[in-house]
Amino acid sequence: MKKPPISIFRLLPITAALAFSSCFTGSWPPAVSTKAQIEKLPVTQQDIRAIHIHDQELRLIAERFPDLDYLFVSPYADISDEGISYLSKLPKLRQVVIDNGSRLSDQSIRVLSALPSLRELMLSNAPRLSDTSLDLLSQRKKLTYLYLPQSKQFSESAKATIKKSLPGCKIDF
Known part of the structure; x- marks a missing residue:
């Protein structure tokens, strides 16, 4: 069985991981893996953990939850630039954690950096990103936390x- 990439939460000090996630408030966002699970959540849902999803489930999430504020994509997910492109429909998305960016390129960062509310981005295992991604993110003056390990x-x-x-953004490579 193929092992998932190292989780970024294993690389962070526990306080940073907790502060970044909704578990800091005492509750975890609901986890979804299937269309049925996505459709069970109220359309007012503002935070989601996406486990074992693909691009089409990410499309459903973007279409169903216009007020989404926090999105965690697990290391077991298999998403590409196509899946990230659907997030452009989420103007209120403030925190994004993608724990396996192995299929993402600078095009994904182009989409994410255009989100008007984006404040925090954690993206692990994304070897296809280039300096262009950093150039795009450097234009996001409201960004307060950027974590790009590996x-x-x-x-x-x-x-x-x-x-x-x-200068006002905590950046960790």
């Missing part, structure tokens, strides 16, 4: 530029 592909120059462009 990101050896970024140049030191691009890392320095984004840190300088976003």
Whole structure:
């Protein structure tokens, strides 16, 4: 059986992981894996944990929950740029955690960086991202937290530029 990539929550200090997630308030967001589970949630749902999903389930989430504020995509999910493109329909999305970005490219960051409410982005295992992604994110002046572990592909120059462009943002590579 193929092992999932290392979870970013295992790499964070426990206080950072808890502060970033809704579990800090004492409750976990509901977990969904199937169309039926997605459709059972009220359309007013604002936070979701997506487990074992694919692009089409991400499309359903984006269409069904226009007020979504927090989205966690587990390391068992299999999403691509196509799935991320559906998130453009979520103007209130403020926190995004993607624990397996192995199929995501700069195009996904283009979509995420255009979300007007995005404040926190955690993206693990995303080797296809380039310095272009950091350039796009450096324009997000309202970004307060950016976590891109396992990101050896970024140049030191691009890392320095984004840190300088976003002085109010905690950035961890």
